Amino acid sequence: MISNYFRITWRNLSRNKGFAVINILGLAIGMAVVILIGLWITDETSYNKSLKNYDRIVQVMHNWNNAAYHKISTETVMPIPAALELRSKYAAHFKHVALNRNSGPHVLAYGDKKINQDGLYGEPELMDILSPDIVSGTLHGLNDPSSVMLSRSVAQALFGAADPINKVLRIDNKNSVKVTGVFEDFPGNTNFSNVKFVLPWSYLIADQAWIKNSYDAWNNNSFFIYAELADHAILATVAGAVRDLLKGKPDRHDDPEIVLQPMSKWHLYGEFTNGKNTGGAIRYVWIFGTIGLFVLLLACINFMNLNTARSQKRAREVGIRKAIGSEKHQLIFQFLGEAMIIAGMALLLAMALAAFSLPWFNALAEKEIRFPWNSGTLWAEVISLTLLTGLLAGSYPAFYLSSFNTLKVLKGTFKTGRTPVFSRKALVVLQFTVSVVLIIGTIIIFKQIQHARNRPLGYDRNGLINIAMTTPELQQHYDALRNDLINSGGALNMAEASNPATELYAHLTGYDWPGKPADLRPTFATSWVSHDFGKTVDWRFTAGRDFSRAFATDTFGMILNESAVAFMGLEHPVGSTIKFDDNNYQVIGVIKNVIMESPFAHPAPAIFMMDYGNLSQITVRINPLIGTPEALAKIETVLKKYAPTAPFKFSFADLEYARKFSSEDRISKLSAFFALFAIFISCLGIFGLATFTAEQRVKEIGIRKVLGASVVSVWALLTKEFLLLTAISFSVAMPVAWYFMHNWLQQYDYRIGLSVWIFVITALVTLVVTLGTVSFQAIRAALINPVNSLRAE
Structure with missing residues (x-):
């Protein structure tokens, strides 16, 4: 029986090669898209699962009353004393608790070899929590305060094949540390993929004096705390026990509440709204999973449409089979079997397409996905996909074709009727509805990104570069370094700060000003800068002046942004006195809001002060009068x-700012990718139906031409029905797209409105694409010589 199915299927495919190509190619593209989306979803949902203690690790966070925006904000950073209290007062709930902090780039040197890498500072228990695979040495290497633990890739770069254990490295050319352990690089789909070394927490304390002062500062939220739950601890119970840990602590009057975020939610459920976990990247898993199913559905619709449209050509076959004794269920199995065979052929092509496009897809999605050819799960899933596709694509044609009346078919009085025609039209409308929704969504995402990109930044990021001060030599020669850079001709100006121009590292409480409510303890984004920072980045002042060496009192001066002034309610901010860290500071200037954090959010209230002992970043304005390569060469020489x-x-400020759009950019590109394939599959189906329609009406067209019909009138006759279906699909797609995209935009404080022109342009593009697809076959049919089309008459 199965061999019979193969013979019949092959016979039909070989007799109708054009429709065979359309069917197999459409199904293959749909299945390839599903395979790629499936691999992407698997990568997303397996984030951090490679870590051994994945299901017991939590990040300690906290909610606080953000009076500036009248909402509850959630912070991932914590004060040091919170970790100490978790270890002592709540020791029964946790197996390990560890403070850690991003180290930023450091220069690791061994002999003549030097590399610049990012890493972490961590307490010894951090390695117990993360439990990476140890290549050599010990997992507990951080117990030694003068140690370092390296990833395998860094160890190989520095030592080659030699054993790195107990080798001595120089860090930033100022401290020597001993290699006590080498661990396997963390996989790409973890939160620690960029961690290439780990330095002991004691190293950070010795290197940066302000850390010691933070051990009793409950308002200094500058550190990360990871913890591993005790073996039999229940997360909900532990979360309830530690919830009020920060309440009543010194300088904490912002109604803080501890939140324990399990590692299973770090990647996909990282968003909080008003103190509640509201999702995050999981929405894109659902969106793209749904898109994948719809793209596959579009391909199946093509199969249904083309097979029901050609039903009259197979009606006699059905009639004969019934006449010689075939039962209806046998015919159903036959047609489903044919669909399965075609789906199997499509699968082979889909696997080839998916494997071929995976490197390009990885670049688009910024992933490191590999095709798991040896995975039994993969093959089980693709076989299931084939069966699902065959059933979905073949079910309607199978039940429809098997229902033909034997007597009518053999007498030649059989007609397909209105039902299949209506069904085909409905399916075409569904196809283009899905495609139009995807196109509208892609345009809106792109416009939202452009809207934020074109937002006024409050400074000039063009020609601005940032250099991390990784060695003490740069920190000790500020004035000489600045003069030499300017005199070299490579730089117009140079300054230093505690953070790059595109980031804010510190959010501090403890500020006091006249008129502040006694129970209000807001958090302000805080940045320490040198005298020349404002001139280098080109701040825009609305009142007052910049820091100046002409005023010795500027050591206790402050510059506020507009958000800070508005929050404090200062009618005349310049000259106002603000108390911080037991010192009185005078406001000397007000600048326009500078976008240093999320370009989609309202600018946080920010305060800028001078402190040459707390600067770690160099900001340089390169000379625009010479080429960038030449300017960079001069800067490097100095x-x-x-x-x-x-x-x-170094890093360019404009490129670092562009990275803030990476998530939205990926979503936009992936949406465009899937929308393109949806449109292609839909057009493939339209092309097939247009071809069939032209074949069915070839004699009608010949008679019309004999009676004087022009090519244009014949073209209009064959295209108007498809244009009408496209118009109907757009009227359905527009409210659906508006609903979903309106809800998507609500996650951004700074967002576009849904303009009518977006929908109008999409409608025009869709109509043009449909017209172009149908017109090829319509014009071809209209140009046929009526002598040839009527010869049989």
Whole structure:
């Protein structure tokens, strides 16, 4: 029986090669899209699962009353004393608790080899929590305060094949540390994929004096706390026990509440709204999963439409089979079997397409997905996909074709009737509805990104570069370094700060000002800068002045942004006195809001002060009068003069700012990718139906031409029905797209409105694409010589 199905299927495919190509190619593209989306979803949902203690690890966070925006905000950073209290007062609930902090780039040097890498500072228990695979040495290497633990890739870069254990490295050309352990690099789909080394917490304390002062500062939210729950602890119980840990602590009057975020939710459920976990990247898993199913459905619709449209050509076959004794269920199995065979052929092509496009898809999605050819799960899933596709695509044609009346078919009085025609039209409308929704969604995402990109930043990021001060030589020669950079001709200006121009590292409480309610303890984004920072980044002042060496009192001066002034309610901010850290500061200037954090959010209230002992970043305005490569070469020469062993590593402010759009950019590109395939599959189906329609009406067209019909009138006759179906699909798609995209935009404070022109342009593009697809066959049919089409008459 099965061999019979193969013979019949092959016979039909070989007799109708054009429709065979359309069917198999459409199904293959739909299945390839599903395979790629499935691999992407698997990667997303397996985030961090490679870590051994995945189901017991939590990040300690906290909610606080953000009076600036009248809402509850959620912070991932914590004060140091919270970790100490978790270890002592709540020891029964936790197996391990560890403070850690991103180290930023450091220069690791061994002999003549030097590399610049990112890593972590961590307490010894951090390695117990993360439990990476140890290549050599010990997991507990951080117990030694002068140690370092390296990833395998860094160890190989520095030592080659030699054993790195107990080898001594130089960090930033100022401290020596001993390699006590080498761990396997963390996989790409973990939160620690960029961690290439780990330094002991004691190293951070010795290196940065302000850390010691933070051990009793409950208002300094600058540190991360990871913890591993005790073996038999229940997360909900532990969360309830530690919820009020921060309440009543010194300088904490913002109604804080501890939140324990399990590692299983770090990646996909990272968003909080008003103190509640409201989702995050999980929405894109659902969106793209749904899109994948719809793209596959579009391909199946093509199969249904083309097979029901050609039903009259197979009616006699059905009639004969019934006449010689075939039962209806046998015919159903036959047609479903044919669909399964075609789906199997499509699967082979789909696997090839998916494997071929995976490198490009990885680049688009910024992933490191590999095709798991040896995975039994993969093959079980693709076989299930084939069966699902065959059933979905073949079910309607199978039940429809098997229902033909034997007597009518053999007498030649059989007609297909209105039902299948209506069904085909409904399916075409569904196809283009899905495609139009995807197109509208892609345009709106793109417009939202452009809207945020074109937002006024409050400074000029063009020609601005940032250099992390990884060695003490750069920190000790500020004035000489600045003068040499400007005199070299490579830089217009240079300044230093505690953070790059595109980031804010510190959010502090403890500010007091006249008129502040006694129970209000807001958090302000805080940045320490040198005298020349404002001139270098080109701040826009609305009142007052910049820091100046002409005023010695500027050591206790402050510059506020507009958000800070508005929050404090200062009618005349310049000259106002603000108390911080037991010192009185005078406001000397007010600047326009500078976008240093999320470009989609309202600017946080920010305060800028001078402190040359708390600066770690160099900001340089390169000279626009010479080429960028030449300017960078001059800057490198000057830096090498003061720090000859440090690699010249820099970042452009405009590129760093562009990275803030990476998530939205990926979503936009992936949406466009899937929308393109949805449109292609839909057009493939339209092309097939247009071809069939032209074949069915070839004699009608010949008679019309004999009676004087023009090519244009014949073209209009064959295209108007498809244009009408496209118009109907757009009227259905528009409210659906508006609903979903309106809800998507609500996650952004700074967002676009849904303009009518977006929908109008999409409608025009859809109509043009449909017209172009149908017109090829319509014009071809209209140009046929009526002598040839009527010869049989």
